[in-house]
Amino acid sequence: xxxARSEQVRRMPTAVKIVxxxxxxxxxxxMVSSVSETVPLRTEETLTGRGVGVDDLAGVExxxxxxxxxxFGRITIRRDLVLYLFGTPGQERFWFMWDDVTLGALGxxxxxxxRRLTDCFPSVDYFExxxxxxxxxxxxxxxxxxxxxxxxxxxxxxxxxxxxxxxDARDRSSAxxxxxxxxxxxxxxxxxxxxxx
Amino acid sequence: xxPPTQPxxxxxxxxxxxxxxxxxxxxxxxxxxxxRFDLITQVVTVGPTPPPDSGLGPEHLSIxxxxxxxxxxxxxxxxxxxxxxxxxxxxLGDLLERGHVAVQEPTPEADVTDIGIYEAVISxxxxx
Numbered sequence: 001x002x003x004a005r006s007e008q009v010r011r012m013p014t015a016v017k018i019v020x021x022x023x024x025x026x027x028x029x030x031m032v033s034s035v036s037e038t039v040p041l042r043t044e045e046t047l048t049g050r051g052v053g054v055d056d057l058a059g060v061e062x063x064x065x066x067x068x069x070x071x072f073g074r075i076t077i078r079r080d081l082v083l084y085l086f087g088t089p090g091q092e093r094f095w096f097m098w099d100d101v102t103l104g105a106l107g108x109x110x111x112x113x114x115r116r117l118t119d120c121f122p123s124v125d126y127f128e129x130x131x132x133x134x135x136x137x138x139x140x141x142x143x144x145x146x147x148x149x150x151x152x153x154x155x156x157x158x159x160x161x162x163x164x165x166x167x168d169a170r171d172r173s174s175a176x177x178x179x180x181x182x183x184x185x186x187x188x189x190x191x192x193x194x195x196x197x
Numbered sequence: 198x199x200p201p202t203q204p205x206x207x208x209x210x211x212x213x214x215x216x217x218x219x220x221x222x223x224x225x226x227x228x229x230x231x232x233r234f235d236l237i238t239q240v241v242t243v244g245p246t247p248p249p250d251s252g253l254g255p256e257h258l259s260i261x262x263x264x265x266x267x268x269x270x271x272x273x274x275x276x277x278x279x280x281x282x283x284x285x286x287x288x289l290g291d292l293l294e295r296g297h298v299a300v301q302e303p304t305p306e307a308d309v310t311d312i313g314i315y316e317a318v319i320s321x322x323x324x325x
Contacts, residue, residue: 012268012301015237016314035325041276045236046227046283067281072236072272077321081314084237084270104235104303106318172325180322187315 013076017084018179019102021127022111023119027139027169028087029071031111035175036073036085044069045101070101085179088123098126107133107186109178111169114138114147117155124156133186135163137178161189219284222256227283229290232300236272236282239301240264240289247297256280257288261297 020028032040046067068089075083086101102108110123120136127134138152147155149164158164163185168174220227232238242264247253253261259278263269269277275285292298304311 012239015239015303017237043272043275044281081317183318190310191312
């Protein structure tokens with residue numbers, strides 16, 4: 001191994017991920033696109049049912065799996081830290097198979113479309129049950145009814161600790177703000193209250 | 198690797214790079230023999246280029262070329278090579294076993310309590 005190569009191995013970056021969830025057409029891929037440093041890529045993932053270990057080959061015939069396409073993007077935070085954004089596939093009926101994607105995520109953004117607010121119920125429910133830190137970002141489509149944030153909170157039965165924010169998934173700085181809010185919320189939830197700027 | 202311009206049903210098999218079914222590329226295996234490979238596990242090619250009689254398939258070699266000078270995630274490899282994630286994981290397991298790649302698994306979820314990571318993400322996003 002030449003020295004440049006071994007240097008590269010030693011400098012393998014730490015990778016973290018954030019999940020962008022929400023109902024079909026809520027703007028997940030749009031948000032991934034607007035903040036990613038490159039054009040989002042698509043991967044076809046095989047998701048397995050909850051509680052089934054990756055290496056568990058016993059009872060394969062009963063293993064519940066499905067294949068979904070996921071769009072994802074990348075943001076190089078520092079040379080030694082890379083953030084990946086995974087836009088989850090829209091099929092709600094596969095929610096119970098999401099552990100593979102969510103495992104190890106810093107947190108999740110649930111994108112809400114006010115025209116179909118109930119579409120994000122399964123996402124909210126999933127992250128609540130799983131204990132994954134999440135925030136709700138109301139994507140303001142042109143001409144869509146603008147709800148008061150408290151109305152959204154009540155409609156989704158969100159606890160007071162879950163941040164709710166407005167955003168425009170197409171706008172880079174708006175999408176960036178959403179991710180910052182999530183990271184702050186996740187830090188408070190996982191590490192405990194800390195002084196932040 | 199340009200995206201196909203015609204819909205799949207109008208392409209002849211000869212036009213289609215993906216005509217070989219994914220499970221053929223992995224000899225029917227569905228999980229890697231070595232390593233776990235999360236979507237964001239980082240991968241880089243190490244060591245000399247394998248000899249032609251190494252027994253590695255063209256897809257193995259494509260991965261080695263792709264990660265030659267760039268550290269890349271499992272998801273990115275799958276996206277760039279237009280292969281399913283499960284296929285890429287199995288191929289990476291082969292490469293790891295033979296010492297052709299170095300990998301770095303992400304921090305397990307229970308350990309994402311390092312305040313430094315959150316602070317770095319927040320300041321990094323602000324600086325975008």
